[in-house]
Amino acid sequence: QDLFVAGNDTTTSTVEWAMAELLRDPAKMAKAREEAEEVLGNVGLVQESDILKLPYLQAVVKETLRLHPPAPLLIPHKAEADVEMCGFTVPKNAQILVNVWAMGRDSSIWPNPTLFSPERFLEKDIDYKGRDFELIPFGAGRRICPGLPLASRMVSFILASLVYSFHWKLPAETKPEDLDMSEAAAGSPCTGPSPSLLSPSPPCNLVCIVSLMRLCLR
Numbered sequence: 462q463d464l465f466v467a468g469n470d471t472t473t474s475t476v477e478w479a480m481a482e483l484l485r486d487p488a489k490m491a492k493a494r495e496e497a498e499e500v501l502g503n504v505g506l507v508q509e510s511d512i513l514k515l516p517y518l519q520a521v522v523k524e525t526l527r528l529h530p531p532a533p534l535l536i537p538h539k540a541e542a543d544v545e546m547c548g549f550t551v552p553k554n555a556q557i558l559v560n561v562w563a564m565g566r567d568s569s570i571w572p573n574p575t576l577f578s579p580e581r582f583l584e585k586d587i588d589y590k591g592r593d594f595e596l597i598p599f600g601a602g603r604r605i606c607p608g609l610p611l612a613s614r615m616v617s618f619i620l621a622s623l624v625y626s627f628h629w630k631l632p633a634e635t636k637p638e639d640l641d642m643s644e645a646a647a648g649s650p651c652t653g654p655s656p657s658l659l660s661p662s663p664p665c666n667l668v669c670i671v672s673l674m675r676l677c678l679r
């Protein structure tokens with residue numbers, strides 16, 4: 462059950478945020494679709510093996526995880542010993558929360574940080590696999606998310622299928638700026654239909670984190 466919680470909401474919220482960002486920006490939606498059409502042609506359905514051939518789509522996934530990490534504070538960690546860091550001492554046994562949400566919006570790392578721009582990842586060779594510390598939505602090191610390989614495939618595959626198989630646009634009466642992009646709890650806990658397209662949120666995901674903590678404590 463905990464695996465289900467750890468793997469379910471994280472993945473679906475990433476797909477939902479990606480779709481919301483693309484719907485808000487028809488040019489980026491078109492770019493993702495054109496890439497898929499160009500690379501895949503008229504194959505009917507996307508195959509998992511196609512994912513690596515879609516660099517723009519991969520960039521969309523990275524940009525989504527930068528701006529909307531499903532676990533904004535990762536899972537709480539504990540210092541095993543006193544650690545000196547940037548002039549501060551983190552005492553042994555201190556609980557450490559890594560604010561990846563803030564890191565993703567730090568202007569000293571990311572130019573124009575609140576802008577959804579997958580293009581920034583076409584220019585930079587940065588990945589979320591735990592080696593580039595500016596982008597660690599799955600954590601890093603020994604306790605990095607064990608579901609990363611599965612999640613990475615699932616999110617890319619679902620997103621590619623949605624973009625390739627359907628034409629998406631907002632209803633005529635809805636302007637992009639009307640789309641509610643605020644992060645708020647979407648039902649309880651981490652479930653329930655969202656009134657809008659969007660469901661991920663720090664409060665909701667904190668519930669997931671608590672579930673993950675239970676898993677860790679076993």
Ligand code: HEM
Pocket residue numbers: 464467468469471472475530531532535536537598599600601603604605606607608609611612616673676677
């Ligand atoms: C976009 C999707 C996902 C994201 C962003 C994500 C993120 C995370 C993060 C940040 C952690 C804590 C890492 C740390 O604190 O160092 C974690 C832990 C974990 N994740 Fe994921 N996850 C995702 C999908 C999945 C999937 C699909 C599964 C399994 C099917 C999964 C299973 C787990 C488990 C079992 C842990 C706890 C590991 C431990 O206690 O050491 N996750 N995940």
